[in-house]
Amino acid sequence: MSSENHTAQRVGIAVIGAGRIGLVHCEALNRVPDVHLVAVADFVYQAATTAAKKFHIPLAFQDWKEVLKLPQVRGIVVCSPSDTHADIIVAAAHAGKHIFCEKPIDYDLKRIDQALSAVERAGVLFQLGFQxxxxxxxxxxxxxxxxxxxxxxxxxxxxxxxxxxxxxxxxxxxxxxxxxxxxxxxxxxxxxxxxxxxxxxxxxxxxxxxxxxxxxxxxxxxxxxxxxxxxxxxxxxxxxxxxxxxxxxxxxxxxxxxxxxxxxxxxxxxxxxxxxxxxxxxxxxxxxxxxxxxxxxxxxxxxxxxxxxxxxxxxxxxxxxxxxxxxxxxxxxxxxxxxxxxxxxxxxxxxx
Amino acid sequence: MSSENHTAQRVGIAVIGAGRIGLVHCEALNRVPDVHLVAVADFVYQAATTAAKKFHIPLAFQDWKEVLKLPQVRGIVVCSPSDTHADIIVAAAHAGKHIFCEKPIDYDLKRIDQALSAVERAGVLFQLGFQxxxxxxxxxxxxxxxxxxxxxxxxxxxxxxxxxxxxxxxxxxxxxxxxxxxxxxxxxxxxxxxxxxxxxxxxxxxxxxxxxxxxxxxxxxxxxxxxxxxxxxxxxxxxxxxxxxxxxxxxxxxxxxxxxxxxxxxxxxxxxxxxxxxxxxxxxxxxxxxxxxxxxxxxxxxxxxxxxxxxxxxxxxxxxxxxxxxxxxxxxxxxxxxxxxxxxxxxxxxxx
Amino acid sequence: MSSENHTAQRVGIAVIGAGRIGLVHCEALNRVPDVHLVAVADFVYQAATTAAKKFHIPLAFQDWKEVLKLPQVRGIVVCSPSDTHADIIVAAAHAGKHIFCEKPIDYDLKRIDQALSAVERAGVLFQLGFQxxxxxxxxxxxxxxxxxxxxxxxxxxxxxxxxxxxxxxxxxxxxxxxxxxxxxxxxxxxxxxxxxxxxxxxxxxxxxxxxxxxxxxxxxxxxxxxxxxxxxxxxxxxxxxxxxxxxxxxxxxxxxxxxxxxxxxxxxxxxxxxxxxxxxxxxxxxxxxxxxxxxxxxxxxxxxxxxxxxxxxxxxxxxxxxxxxxxxxxxxxxxxxxxxxxxxxxxxxxxx
Amino acid sequence: MSSENHTAQRVGIAVIGAGRIGLVHCEALNRVPDVHLVAVADFVYQAATTAAKKFHIPLAFQDWKEVLKLPQVRGIVVCSPSDTHADIIVAAAHAGKHIFCEKPIDYDLKRIDQALSAVERAGVLFQLGFQxxxxxxxxxxxxxxxxxxxxxxxxxxxxxxxxxxxxxxxxxxxxxxxxxxxxxxxxxxxxxxxxxxxxxxxxxxxxxxxxxxxxxxxxxxxxxxxxxxxxxxxxxxxxxxxxxxxxxxxxxxxxxxxxxxxxxxxxxxxxxxxxxxxxxxxxxxxxxxxxxxxxxxxxxxxxxxxxxxxxxxxxxxxxxxxxxxxxxxxxxxxxxxxxxxxxxxxxxxxxx
Structure with missing residues (x-):
């Protein structure tokens, strides 16, 4: 007796930002059995490809906007520089992706409120990185x-x-x-x-x-x-x-x-x-x-x-x-x- | 071979105030080999006599002024209520006794300064009870x-x-x-x-x-x-x-x-x-x-x-x-x- | 820029025995990025399929001999009852698989020596489970x-x-x-x-x-x-x-x-x-x-x-x-x- | 009001042996309010006099037998070399003194039994120094x-x-x-x-x-x-x-x-x-x-x-x-x- 169809549907996740904390999250995601780590993006493309190789992630990008286009990505993990967080949140909310974001959302209260409004309007889930x-x-x-x-x-x-x-x-x-x-x-x-x-x-x-x-x-x-x-x-x-x-x-x-x-x-x-x-x-x-x-x-x-x-x-x-x-x-x-x-x-x- | 004169001169001390902290100091003084605990005074005379009995102190008084008259008393330990401290310090300084005083000297800065002046003028030693x-x-x-x-x-x-x-x-x-x-x-x-x-x-x-x-x-x-x-x-x-x-x-x-x-x-x-x-x-x-x-x-x-x-x-x-x-x-x-x-x-x- | 070929060759591993310790090893193996958990076997077939589902393992078997036939399996992890260890070791060594075995190899010194001889003759690697x-x-x-x-x-x-x-x-x-x-x-x-x-x-x-x-x-x-x-x-x-x-x-x-x-x-x-x-x-x-x-x-x-x-x-x-x-x-x-x-x-x- | 007779009757104690442990016991005895440290003896007479001076003990002897003659001594503390313990115990028991003895009584079981018999016959109290x-x-x-x-x-x-x-x-x-x-x-x-x-x-x-x-x-x-x-x-x-x-x-x-x-x-x-x-x-x-x-x-x-x-x-x-x-x-x-x-x-x- 044997079987080939034991693996259930995994949740597709993409990581934006492959710096220190991005790698920590890649490693952590790799340990969650129900995750499929689909893509990683980093402005420094080599950082993205290195992370992809190390953690067996199929796709690597330089531009974070690319990962929002992937239908198999249900959630994103935002580990890019702080001043990009608000923009990524707004774009990801529009793309219907659930969002995990490292702190801070921003240090400008107006930009924080804009980002949180976009999340609320889109009805996506938003989790902040106070680990x-x-x-x-x-x-x-x-x-x-x-x-x-x-x-x-x-x-x-x-x-x-x-x-x-x-x-x-x-x-x-x-x-x-x-x-x-x-x-x-x-x-x-x-x-x-x-x-x-x-x-x-x-x-x-x-x-x-x-x-x-x-x-x-x-x-x-x-x-x-x-x-x-x-x-x-x-x-x-x-x-x-x-x-x-x-x-x-x-x-x-x-x-x-x-x-x-x-x-x-x-x-x-x-x-x-x-x-x-x-x-x-x-x-x-x-x-x-x-x-x-x-x-x-x-x-x-x-x-x-x-x-x-x-x-x-x-x-x-x-x-x-x-x-x-x-x-x-x-x-x-x-x-x-x-x-x-x-x-x-x-x-x-x-x-x- | 035997000898009767092995005991050296001890320092005569009197304790003023035989409440909780007064008893602590009596017990502590009893442990110092070079001390002769001469007298204890307490406004509640029975407190004084009880302490005297327990710690083998020869003299017990109700009025603290009495202990200042004893020539064998070189130092006093002040454990009476706080509002008596300044007066006792001034009197003891005049009597030429060295003073150990529980805190506070007083909560009135003027009275503190008066007490410390008396000490300074008399040239006696003054130690405060920050244990x-x-x-x-x-x-x-x-x-x-x-x-x-x-x-x-x-x-x-x-x-x-x-x-x-x-x-x-x-x-x-x-x-x-x-x-x-x-x-x-x-x-x-x-x-x-x-x-x-x-x-x-x-x-x-x-x-x-x-x-x-x-x-x-x-x-x-x-x-x-x-x-x-x-x-x-x-x-x-x-x-x-x-x-x-x-x-x-x-x-x-x-x-x-x-x-x-x-x-x-x-x-x-x-x-x-x-x-x-x-x-x-x-x-x-x-x-x-x-x-x-x-x-x-x-x-x-x-x-x-x-x-x-x-x-x-x-x-x-x-x-x-x-x-x-x-x-x-x-x-x-x-x-x-x-x-x-x-x-x-x-x-x-x-x-x- | 993107790429589809970032994932390197992983080491194929099969786990024999899906009881308490077998599940511990499945979970641990799932956390090693370079591992491909290929198969799991347990005499109680449902234990094998449950483990396969939980840890996204493609193949589940009742008979441990099946996993030794899989060419993609380079190493086996033996977590079956103690009295099966020596037999599995001998068979795995013959099949050219590297072996991790929970303790004991056996409690019979002769059977231990037979198992270790088989390992030595086959030149496979053998690691014992003293965690x-x-x-x-x-x-x-x-x-x-x-x-x-x-x-x-x-x-x-x-x-x-x-x-x-x-x-x-x-x-x-x-x-x-x-x-x-x-x-x-x-x-x-x-x-x-x-x-x-x-x-x-x-x-x-x-x-x-x-x-x-x-x-x-x-x-x-x-x-x-x-x-x-x-x-x-x-x-x-x-x-x-x-x-x-x-x-x-x-x-x-x-x-x-x-x-x-x-x-x-x-x-x-x-x-x-x-x-x-x-x-x-x-x-x-x-x-x-x-x-x-x-x-x-x-x-x-x-x-x-x-x-x-x-x-x-x-x-x-x-x-x-x-x-x-x-x-x-x-x-x-x-x-x-x-x-x-x-x-x-x-x-x-x-x-x- | 004052009084001269507050000190109760103290227990007279003599220490035999003024070496390391003897001094420890002298210091400890000095802290017990109800004790009168009457005498100290040491084969090295200077050790006895030094201890007497330090702890305000009135009498110092070279020969331990002297302290057993003092009527004001009710108990002795034996800190002399181990091989003298049994003899001192026997003599002290005969003298009707209560005995505290450092360990060992002796390493010879017969001598131990003789010492303990003497204690029992005399009806004195015996305490051993397992501190x-x-x-x-x-x-x-x-x-x-x-x-x-x-x-x-x-x-x-x-x-x-x-x-x-x-x-x-x-x-x-x-x-x-x-x-x-x-x-x-x-x-x-x-x-x-x-x-x-x-x-x-x-x-x-x-x-x-x-x-x-x-x-x-x-x-x-x-x-x-x-x-x-x-x-x-x-x-x-x-x-x-x-x-x-x-x-x-x-x-x-x-x-x-x-x-x-x-x-x-x-x-x-x-x-x-x-x-x-x-x-x-x-x-x-x-x-x-x-x-x-x-x-x-x-x-x-x-x-x-x-x-x-x-x-x-x-x-x-x-x-x-x-x-x-x-x-x-x-x-x-x-x-x-x-x-x-x-x-x-x-x-x-x-x-x-």
Whole structure:
């Protein structure tokens, strides 16, 4: 007995952008049994063909518009430079493709709203790339808060540190620490607490590298936040942690606290005549969030296959940008800023 | 061969105030071989006699002025209610006694200055009761920062949580969270960083118990701070942590970080079918800082015996009070407050 | 620009046995980009077709002999019941297929030798399924010992506990704890220490469930071992740990120690009014060794593609069986047993 | 109001032996409020006078017999060389003094029995110096086993490592590793499990320093043990751990496990570009067991004051010596040794 027809219909996906994060998504998609990775596009054509070869993707393009023409593509994964996101979203929505988009949609609120309008009118599904929402640690925090395991929440503290600052050229076009780095943490604050941020008070410093200050940015920041539910919290970001990528959250509630640490390559403890030590944590987001990226792609495929509501939607991409504007304003004016000073409507569609 | 004269001259000490912390100091003093605990005084005479009996102290008084008359008393340990501290300090200085005083000296800057002037004029030694400076964990943080082990410091984070709020009656006369609770943390911030705080921005909330709010206080607070050396940091305080007393500090620097946790009654890890767990941390300051109190008293005796400069002096009792005023002002006015707005001279004698 | 021919030649693999471990390997193989999962076979035909459907495998068979006829199959992964392993190995070797085989090859030394002879004569590659060798924790132990990081090794301790005993029906045909369970640990002892075991002294007990004793087996055992390099160690196994799968190793050496713990689903620490706790470790081998199975399959594919020496060979499957016989004899005779009493030639081909 | 008669009657204690452990006990006794440290004796008279001066002890002697004549001495603490213990015990019992004695009573079973007989006939109280029984970690293990917190016990594992081997001169007269070092661990095994050991199987090696082997001793040993309650376990000892004193126990039971680690000077975690590390554990018994020694002395004073049964009695000093003989025999004969082969009556008076 044997059979040739055991393979079911797979979901056709195309990846736009074959840089660092594009390759991470290709690898993650390759692990989802129900996916057919149809095409990859990159402005640097060789990047596209290299990815195609490595991940056995049949089609490679230079122009992302080509992948929107392929009927076998049901969803696209947008990993191209940030300033192309809004245009690709609008075009993909018109082409009827479901969209997964890396953050940010844009840093211009008007362009964000245009992109999200196009998605809404076309009725396509839209998922935003806040991969930390799929990380087992952050999910455990969310669960502890949501389930009442720690009682009513009181206070939140987020530590978010990169192993080393990016090149100054990147810093200059990054939008600044509040936009480039802290938007992820604003999302985590909202996600873990299950409540919107209504006030921010921020403090920034240029401690890591004077060149960052000369480029007009800060490299270290603390933002105190107040939530709609009355809770308070802090987010601290730094562009450099000598020991590697450091991403932790603690929430205190009436019945206790939940506190997550980093992930490590192994559990070995070495004891020698100097110290008791262990290896450094997983060094950067590709390693730390490898499983999260995998689950994120599985979710996107599941969203398409079963026409589910994406767990991270367009509004979740808009809110952190408004918060970054508020944090910037607070730092400059040395005062607490109500988020509705920036955008009176900023979270009207929020689900919390 | 035998001999009767092996015991050297001991330092005569009297304890004023035989309440909770007074007993802690009696016990600590009893452990210092070179101390002769001469007398104890308490307005509640029975408290004094009970302590005398328990710790084999020969003399017990109701009136603290009596102990200042005893020639064999070289130093006094002030553990009476806060509003008596300044008077006792002035009188003891006039009597030529060296002084150890629990915090606060007072919450009135003028009275603090009067007390410290009396001390200075009399030339007696004065040590303030910030016992955390003698805690092995906090000292390790200080060492890591001071020695350059973590490079140049960038950011500080302090978590300070009590197991449960005190009675509302206490809250009402406590001076409020910033004075009663956070002055300890302001001292730790200065001590660990080795730099003065020049700006504070604070956020308070009433989350633990509405009665605290009705009493005019907050129970949860976050203060963002800026140091003279450019570093930034946060202090978060809460009147309640269901799992007990929680006192932690983290400092990030250019070469890494130092991070201290709580102390536990034992190291046992119990694994059962529900969780992997350990017993709760040492529950409150008498347990957590038992060794610190012992070292604090040893240091006070050593200061007297060898006429050393006390490691925590009068200025260290004044500065946190100024910071508490600044934090209160910032919370009310929803803006960053420069500490010299409160007191233009606030740290002119600081040693950092 | 686009292209249709980016996909390179993949290695054709067939899986024999679609039970628990067979599905684990199918999933792992699906994640290796260079693999084409050609066929799956299972005596229970529906198990084969279900696996084929789930993992998009084109061919499903009831009879494993069918997969050996397929020219596109270069390697087979043997996950069928233990008593079929030797026959499949011999047949696959004759068919010129490379072989990955789950442990054990067999528990009969003669049948093991026949199977390994067939492999050797055919010149096919043979890799044994000791997946722990691919686990990041155990590899870190091996590295610490091999690199001299802990100096010259002195002593080893292995803890190996299952979450719960298997059904009594399984126990009865399992070969007993020393064969079924401890062979994995014997392999780890050899692997981590890099030296052969020359003496064993064992102690067994029936503590978990009397029915296990009635079935003629033990459920708890301690084996003291002596290595050829003079080191000593212990392996302790138990069929039940209420908190889940527990797999740890510690090695002490002249310069220090290395100590590995379990893996957890997340890093969250929950503190409440009872305990400080975390979730249970990953519960059983499919979860704990998920990454190890992935790496094991990647290695097998790499071994085939590049005709490398498999990192776990036939001799590594034979040695632990000899050790299990020695442990059994020691327990019965209440004395230390030299391994060469069981099999004079037992590790002549070992690479250490 | 004042009073001169607040000090109650204190218990007069004399310390015999002012070496390393004698000073530890003097310091511990000084911390017990109800103790009057009356006298200290040491064969090296200067050691006695130095201790007297440091701890404000009025009397110092060279000859220990002098302290037995003092009527104000109710109890003695024996810290002199091991070979003097039995004689001192007999003389002190005759003098009607209560006795605290460091381990061992003796390594000769006949002399042990003579000493214990003298104690019994005189009706004085006798407490043995197994200080680990007063350590918070080991007590937590005992509690977890005794209370049923981990269910019925199955298996025990003890790790016992010294920071570095003692001088060869000490090794030669130490009685050997099983007597000098492992008797402490035999006591811990009995104490934690609450059951007597009935069989031992041992394995020894000379790995740390060839000079130890030349002196006729081993430096590394593993003893597998069987308890009267059916449980099994292992004790592993090593004379050297580069990272310091290492004392851990794990017990597995039907409902879970309890696992204790070492104590550290602080809780600081330092993260730098190389590792995540902490300072070494407390280095040796004086530091690790400082609190245990304090509690041990408090207990001895309480035993005298209230005529209680000492928690560690004479039989607890005898049993580990019998076990050490059994372990030695097992290692030499390469077989399991029943403890009643050594001494048919070895634990008839045991309380378990």
């Amino acid at each position: 930390r929402r799929f990380d087992a640690n952050f999910r455990r925090v969310r669960q502890a808060v949501k389930s009442g395991e720690i009682g009513s929440p009181y206070m939140l503290h987020i530590v978010s540190r990169d192993p080393a600052p990016p090149p100054i050229s990147y810093i200059k076009q990054s939008g600044g620490l509040f936009f480039d780095m802290m938007t992820h943490d604003f999302d985590m604050a909202r996600f873990c607490m299950g409540s919107e941020i209504i006030e921010v008070t921020s403090l920034g410093a240029n401690l890591v590298d004077p060149a960052i200050g000369e480029a007009g940015d800060i490299d270290s920041a603390i933002v105190s936040i107040k939530f709609a539910n009355g809770c308070i919290g802090t987010i601290e970001c730094c562009r450099k942690a000598a020991y590697g990528y450091d991403q932790r959250i603690e929430v205190l509630g009436s019945n206790g606290s939940v506190n997550i640490g980093n992930n490590y390559p192994n559990t070995a403890i070495i004891s020698d005549s100097q110290t008791i030590h262990r290896d450094l944590p997983l060094n950067f987001f590709m390693d730390r969030y490898k499983d999260a990226y995998a689950r994120e792609m599985e979710t996107f495929v599941d969203v398409i296959q079963n026409h589910k509501t994406p767990p991270v939607g367009g509004i979740d991409g808009r809110i952190p940008v408004v918060l970054a504007y508020a944090a910037l304003k607070s730092m400059k004016e040395k005062r607490t800023v109500r988020v509705d000073e920036i955008d009176a409507q900023y979270c009207v569609r929020s689900k919390f | 955390r400076r003698f805690d092995a964990n906090f000292r390790r943080v200080r060492q890591a920062v001071k020695s350059g082990e973590i490079g140049s410091p960038y950011m500080l984070h302090i978590v300070s949580r009590d197991p449960a709020p005190p009675p509302i009656s206490y809250i009402k006369q406590s001076g409020g969270l910033f004075f009663d609770m956070m002055t300890h943390d302001f001292d730790m911030a200065r001590f660990c960083m080795g730099s003065e705080i020049i700006e504070v921005t604070s956020l308070g909330a009433n989350l633990v118990d509405p009665a605290i709010g009705e009493a005019g206080d907050i129970d949860s607070a976050i203060v963002s701070i800026k140091f003279a050396n450019g570093c930034i940091g946060t202090i978060e305080c809460c009147r309640k942590a269901a799992y007990g007393y929680d006192q932690r500090i983290e400092v990030l620097g250019s070469n890494g970080s130092v991070n201290i946790g709580n102390n536990y009654p034992n190291t046992a890890i119990i694994s059962d079918s529900q969780t992997i767990h350990r017993d709760l941390p040492l529950n409150f300051f008498m347990d957590r800082y038992k060794d610190a109190y012992a070292r604090e008293m040893e240091t006070f005796v050593d200061v007297i015996q060898n006429h050393k400069t006390p490691p925590v002096g009068g200025i260290d009792g004044r500065i946190p009070v100024v910071l508490a005023y600044a934090a209160l002002k910032s919370m009310k006015e929803k803006r960053t407050v420069r500490v010299d707005e409160i007191d233009a001279q606030y740290c002119v004698r600081s040693k950092f | 722990r060798r691919f686990d990041a924790n155990f590899r870190r132990v091996r590295q610490a010992v091999k690199s001299g990081e802990i100096g010259s090794p002195y002593m080893l301790h292995i803890v190996s506990r299952d979450p719960a005993p298997p059904p009594i029906s399984y126990i009865k045909q399992s070969g007993g704890l020393f064969f079924d369970m401890m062979t994995h640990d014997f392999d780890m002892a050899r692997f981590c220490m890099g030296s052969e075991i020359i003496e064993v002294t064992s102690l067994g007990a029936n503590l978990v469930d009397p029915a296990i004793g009635e079935a003629g087996d033990i459920d708890s055992a301690i084996v003291s071992i002596k290595f050829a390099n003079g080191c000593i160690g212990t392996i302790e196994c138990c069929r039940k740990a209420a908190y889940g799968y527990d797999q740890r190793i510690e090695v002490l050496g002249s310069n220090g120690s290395v100590n590995i713990g379990n893996n957890y689903p997340n890093t969250a620490i929950i503190s409440d009014s009872q305990t400080i706790h975390r979730d249970l470790p990953l519960n059983f081998f499919m979860d704990r060794y998920k990454d190890a199975y992935a790496r094991e399959m990647e290695t097998f594919v790499d071994v085939i593609q590049n005709h490398k020496t498999p990192p776990v060979g036939g001799i590594d499957g034979r040695i632990p069986v000899v050790l299990a016989y020695a442990a059994l004899k020691s327990m019965k005779e209440k004395r230390t047993v030299r391994v060469d009493e069981i099999d004079a030639q037992y590790c002549v081909r070992s690479k250490f | 680990r029984r007063f350590d918070a970690n080991f007590r937590r293990v005992r509690q977890a086993v005794k209370s049923g917190e981990i269910g019925s016990p199955y298996m025990l594992h003890i790790v016992s490592r010294d920071p570095a081997p003692p001088p060869i001169s000490y090794i030669k007269q130490s009685g050997g590793l099983f007597f000098d070092m492992m008797t402490h661990d035999f006591d811990m095994a009995r104490f934690c499990m609450g059951s007597e050991i009935i069989e031992v199987t041992s394995l020894g090696a000379n790995l740390v320093d060839p000079a130890i082997g030349e002196a006729g001793d081993i430096d590394s040993a593993i003893v597998s043990i069987k308890f009267a309650n059916g449980c099994i376990g292992t004790i592993e000892c090593c004379r050297k751990a580069a990272y310091g004193y290492d004392q851990r126990i794990e017990v597995l039971g039907s409902n879970g496990s309890v696992n204790i680690g070492n104590n550290y000077p602080n809780t600081a975690i330092i993260s730098d570009s190389q590792t995540i590390h902490r300072d070494l554990p407390l280095n040796f018994f004086m530091d690790r067991y400082k609190d245990a020694y304090a509690r041990e002395m408090e207990t001895f004073v309480d035993v005298i004051q209230n005529h209680k049964t000492p928690p560690v009695g004479g039989i607890d000093g005898r049993i580990p010596v019998v076990l050490a003989y059994a372990a030695l025999k097992s290692m030499k004969e390469k077989r399991t040794v029943r403890v009643d082969e050594i001494d048919a009556q070895y634990c008839v008076r045991s309380k378990f």
